[in-house]
Amino acid sequence: SxxxxxxxxxxxxxxxxxxxxxxxxxxxxxxxxxxxxxxxxxxxxxxxxxxxxxxxxxxxxxxxxxxxxxxxxxxxxxxxxxxxxxxxxxxxxxxxxNLWSAELSKLADNAFLAQRISSINAIKNTKIGPKFLNASVGFGGSCFQKDILNLVYICDSNGLTEVANYWKQVIKVNDYQKSRFVKRVVTSMFNTVSGKKIAILGFAFKKHTSDTRKTPAIDVCKGLLGDNTCLSIYDPCVTEEQIQKDLSMDVSVVGDAYEATKDAHGICILTEWDEFKNIDYQSVYDNMHKPAFVFDGRNILNVDKLREIGFIVYSIGRPLEQWLKNMPQQA
Ligand SMILES: NC(=O)C1=CN([C@@H]2O[C@H](COP(=O)(O)OP(=O)(O)OC[C@H]3O[C@@H](n4cnc5c(N)ncnc54)[C@H](O)[C@@H]3O)[C@@H](O)[C@H]2O)C=CC1
Ligand SMILES: O=C(O)[C@H]1O[C@H](OP(=O)(O)OP(=O)(O)OC[C@H]2O[C@@H](n3ccc(=O)[nH]c3=O)[C@H](O)[C@@H]2O)[C@H](O)[C@@H](O)[C@@H]1O
Structure with a gap:
């Protein structure tokens, strides 16, 4: 009825x-x-x-x-x-x-996706499948870390300490990936970025979103700011207010990539926005201090072309050029 x-x-x-x-x-x-x-x-x-x-x-x-x-x-x-x-x-x-299997599957799914990203970031083997597996400066977003920690908690509460430690390691490797990127920037630029201008291109945790929750850009920017660098940040979708809130300080946020890179010593690509592939890098180079550095944390740029222009380029997952090989590597 x-x-x-x-x-x-x-x-x-x-x-x-x-x-x-x-x-x-x-x-x-x-x-x-x-x-x-x-x-x-x-x-x-x-x-x-x-x-x-x-x-x-x-x-x-x-x-x-x-x-x-x-x-x-x-x-x-x-x-x-x-x-x-x-x-x-x-x-x-x-x-x-059944109910708990569905709930657990979702956590396991996210933990597995994040683990694969951490693995590719650690190995950087371009031969391993391109679908959902791009090396990066680290994974972000509101879900991966929270869901892994959730899984760690269940494992711990069921006495599966080794399994819990395995999943915890995925987060640790991700944190390591971000700090390693910062170290790479600093060591390449003569061991200090103090007082130098660095352009940050991309702040969102991935392209096509304005979401900055747990974005790797926060940790990278904070790492660089810790060495007293002057950041100039541009993201096509994220607001100035959001960036300043995320970094808890009054950093410079600008309206396009050319302004961000003007008079800069280095550029960090932190989100894989397509528009960053189509920038006129020759004119960017002309307006930068020399040597001009590009650190591509998303592996989206044409490295050979940039090197031809004169940039010193570091791109996640690609072979180092002689300049970088000669720099003391701490990470
Ligand atoms: N954002 C995404 O792409 C996806 C999100 N999810 C899941 O969907 C859920 C929501 O995600 P988002 O929309 O991104 O998060 P969100 O943070 O944008 O929204 C969560 C909402 O829940 C409210 N809330 C938090 N704690 C509460 C409580 N104790 N009582 C009542 N309301 C509370 C918050 O005020 C907020 O409005 C999460 O569990 C997330 O893991 C799943 C797949 C994709
Ligand atoms: O539960 C959720 O919220 C969702 O979490 C992720 O989706 P999302 O966080 O929106 O974004 P992803 O595309 O998974 O990217 C997450 C992070 O990993 C990074 N990533 C992703 C893929 C890749 O190959 N390399 C890489 O570094 C992204 O840049 C981003 O920072 C999962 O992919 C969805 O299946 C899931 O539903």
Missing amino acids: VESWFKLKIVVEKSTVPVRTAEAIEKILCHNTNSKGIKYQILSNPEFLSEGTAIQDFLNPDRVLIGGSQCPEGLEAIQKLKAIYAHWVPEDRMITT
Whole structure:
């Protein structure tokens, strides 16, 4: 009947949450509505979209994961949610499982993606698959670190100390990657960047977003500012206010790459924005102090062309040129 239909509610958990959150939600709801005779089925339907491609990912997901209680009511609730997705997602891309497996899968998925990035950053072998595997100055974003720490916590609480340490190491390697980049900049520029102007191109944690949460640019900029450098920052999407808030100081934020690089001693590419590939680097070079350095933290620039112009170039994952080889390497 309509009345009983209204008394069965399905709650869908989309956020990435600690394992067993669905159980907690169910308990809280049941204890608060018992007297009204309402019954709940909680489903875990973790979100796998990436920022910057959210709409495409939503419309054409690799997979849709739905976890629910394995009792008849739970299985029915799973089918109801599947029926909604069936409007645009093929059946074979939908995976159903129990509640905690769905919650855990999402954490494991993010931890695995982050681990692969840390691995490629440590090895930098261009032969290892190009799909979702670009060496970089480090991964950022609001989710990877939080989800790995979540996984570490579950492992620790279940006595899996070695496994917890394994995942913790992914974060440590990522932190190392950022500090190593800063050291590379400093050592290349005669062991100090004090008083020198460095242009920072890109501040968002990846292209096609203005999101700066846990962006590697924060740590790199703070590292350079620690050596008293003068930063001039440009990002096509991130606001001046946001950058100053993230760095907790009044740094110079400018409106384009040419202004940022004018009279600079070095350039750091920290986000892989496409427009950075199309800058007139000859005119940038002409307006910089010499020797002029480029540190490409996203491996997006044409290194040979830049070297022809006269730049000294360091690009993540590529062979070092003689200049850099001759500099004392601390990292
Ligand atoms: N941003 C992304 O691309 C993706 C995010 N996710 C997951 O989706 C969830 C949301 O992500 P975002 O939208 O990026 O985060 P967000 O930080 O933009 O939004 C989170 C919202 O939750 C609110 N909030 C936080 N704690 C709360 C509490 N205790 N009670 C009530 N409200 C609270 C905050 O005020 C904020 O409005 C996260 O679990 C994230 O891991 C999953 C896949 C992709
Ligand atoms: O749970 C989430 O929030 C989402 O987290 C990530 O998505 P997102 O954080 O939007 O961005 P990614 O494209 O994964 O990039 C994360 C960071 O890794 C870096 N990255 C990514 C890929 C790569 O090859 N190399 C690399 O350094 C990016 O620049 C960025 O800083 C996952 O890719 C999504 O599957 C997941 O749904």
